[in-house]
Amino acid sequence: MIVAENLDVGYDKKVVVDNVNIQGIKGQLICLLGPNGSGKSTILRTLTGLLAPLKGTVYINEDNIKNIKKSDLAKKLAVVLTEQVSLGLLTVFEITSMGRYPHTNYLGKLTDEDIEIIEEALCSVNAIHLKDRYYCELSDGEKQKIMIARALVQQPELIVLDEPTSHLDIKHKVEVISILHKLCREKKITVVLALHDIDLAIKGCQTILLIQNGKIIDQGSPEEVIKTGTIQKLYEIEGAQYNELLGSLEFSSSQNVEFFVTGGNGTGTGVYRAISRAGYGMYCGVLHSNDIDIHVGKSLNCNVIEQGAFQKISSKNFEIAKEKIKDIKYVIDTGFPVGDINRFNIDLIIEAIKMNKTVFTLCKKDELKERYGQFNNKVHHCSSVCELMDCISNKKIKRRGEYFNDDLQVTNRG
Structure with missing residues (x-):
C-alpha cells in the first residue's frame, strides 16, 4: 500500500532522519515511536507529500507520490496532523463533510450518497450523536474522533496521523486506537501514525519503527522489537525502567x-x-x-x-x-x-x-x-x-x- 525506499527526510537540505525504509501492506497499523524531536513528524510529512524527500522515493500503490495528482492523492490518502485550526462555528457534520470535497463536483454540493457516507463515518468513530454540535464545544477526545471521521469520508486506502492521542485522557486514547484498529480490520485501510506512548504502541500496533538520533534503530513487530531490548535505550530513561515483557x-x-x-x-x-x-x-x-x-x-x-x-x-x-x-x-x-x-x-x-x-x-x-x-x-x-x-x-x-x-x-x- 505504501513504500518508503531509502528515504532521507529533513528541511533545507539538512537530514533529520536518514535511510527510512517502510513497507506497509493493506490493513496494517504501523507506528513510529520515539522521543520528542526525533523526526517522527518529519517522516510523516514526507510520506504524505507535504514535504519533499531529500533522497529516496515514496510509493503509494506502486506510484511515485510526486507523480500523483493532488486530486487523485486526496482519494487515496488522508492526513490528520497535530495542528489545531480554528474552525469557527461549524458543526461536526459540516467539518466532517469537508472530507468529501475530492469526490464532489466543482460547487462542492453533497449528494444523498455523500451524506450517507458522512453519517457512516461518524458512526464508525462513535460520534453520530455529535453531528449537530458545534466543533468548538467538543472535548479534545471528541475533536480527535471528528478529525478521523473527516479523514474517513475521503474513502482513503491510507490514513496518516501525527500523535493522535496527545493530550487525551486514557478513555479517549483507548477509543482512538480501537477505532483505528477497526478501520484496519474491517475496511482494510492502512494506518501510519506517530506516538510517544510506549504502552499504546506496543499493545496496539502491528509494526513499530523506533527512531532515535536521526536513525531507525529497530523495526518489526512489537514482539520482535521487545526481544532486542532497545526501548529502554530509546528514551534514555533515568530513575525508572521500562519492563518490555509487561509493557x-x-x-x-x-x-x-x-x-x-x-x-x-x-x-x-x-x-x-x-x-x-x-x-x-x-x-x-x-x-x-x-x-x-x-x-x-x-x-x-x-x-x-x-x-x-x-x-x-x-x-x-x-x-x-x-x-x-x-x-x-x-x-x-x-x-x-x-x-x-x-x-x-x-x-x-x-x-x-x-x-x-x-x-x-x-x-x-x-x-x-x-x-x-x-x-x-x-x-x-x-x-x-x-x-x-x-x-x-x-x-x-x-x-x-x-x-x-x-x-x-x-x-x-x-
Whole structure:
C-alpha cells in the first residue's frame, strides 16, 4: 500500500532522519515511536507529500507520490496532523463533510450518497450523536474522533496521523486506537501514525519503527522489537525502567533497604510498588523466575533473590534470604499461595519472628493459625496494602485489635 525506499527526510537540505525504509501492506497499523524531536513528524510529512524527500522515493500503490495528482492523492490518502485550526462555528457534520470535497463536483454540493457516507463515518468513530454540535464545544477526545471521521469520508486506502492521542485522557486514547484498529480490520485501510506512548504502541500496533538520533534503530513487530531490548535505550530513561515483557514503566526504588518482602503469584506487585513509592528500598524473595512478581521487582531495581522456574526453593537461597533478613527491621508477607515449591518462604517469615523482626502479613485473617502455627500471634495483620502503608507511615502497628509502636509496646487499645 505504501513504500518508503531509502528515504532521507529533513528541511533545507539538512537530514533529520536518514535511510527510512517502510513497507506497509493493506490493513496494517504501523507506528513510529520515539522521543520528542526525533523526526517522527518529519517522516510523516514526507510520506504524505507535504514535504519533499531529500533522497529516496515514496510509493503509494506502486506510484511515485510526486507523480500523483493532488486530486487523485486526496482519494487515496488522508492526513490528520497535530495542528489545531480554528474552525469557527461549524458543526461536526459540516467539518466532517469537508472530507468529501475530492469526490464532489466543482460547487462542492453533497449528494444523498455523500451524506450517507458522512453519517457512516461518524458512526464508525462513535460520534453520530455529535453531528449537530458545534466543533468548538467538543472535548479534545471528541475533536480527535471528528478529525478521523473527516479523514474517513475521503474513502482513503491510507490514513496518516501525527500523535493522535496527545493530550487525551486514557478513555479517549483507548477509543482512538480501537477505532483505528477497526478501520484496519474491517475496511482494510492502512494506518501510519506517530506516538510517544510506549504502552499504546506496543499493545496496539502491528509494526513499530523506533527512531532515535536521526536513525531507525529497530523495526518489526512489537514482539520482535521487545526481544532486542532497545526501548529502554530509546528514551534514555533515568530513575525508572521500562519492563518490555509487561509493557510497563516502573520507578526505581530507593537503595536504602529497610524491608524484606516475599511474593509470588502476583501478590507482591502492589506491595513492591507501594513500598517503592514511599521511598524505601527492599529485598524481594525468594521469587521464581517465571513469576510476574520477579519482573516487577527487577524493574523497580529491588534486590531480588531468584529461584529457577518450577523448582523448590533451595537451601542456598533460603540461607541467602535469611542473612538478608538479619540486616533489616521489617518483613512483609504478601499473602502468597503456599505450595511445596515455595514453603521455605513461610519458614523464612518464622525465622524473622524468632529474630524479633516486625512482621506484617496480608494473608486472610482466618488463615493466620494454619500459616504460622504457634507464631500466629506474633505477626501484624493488615487487610489491604493501604492499611499496611498506613501502619508503616504512621509507625503504628495493629496486632489482634491492639496498636503497637515500633518497639511493640502497647500504646492504645482499639
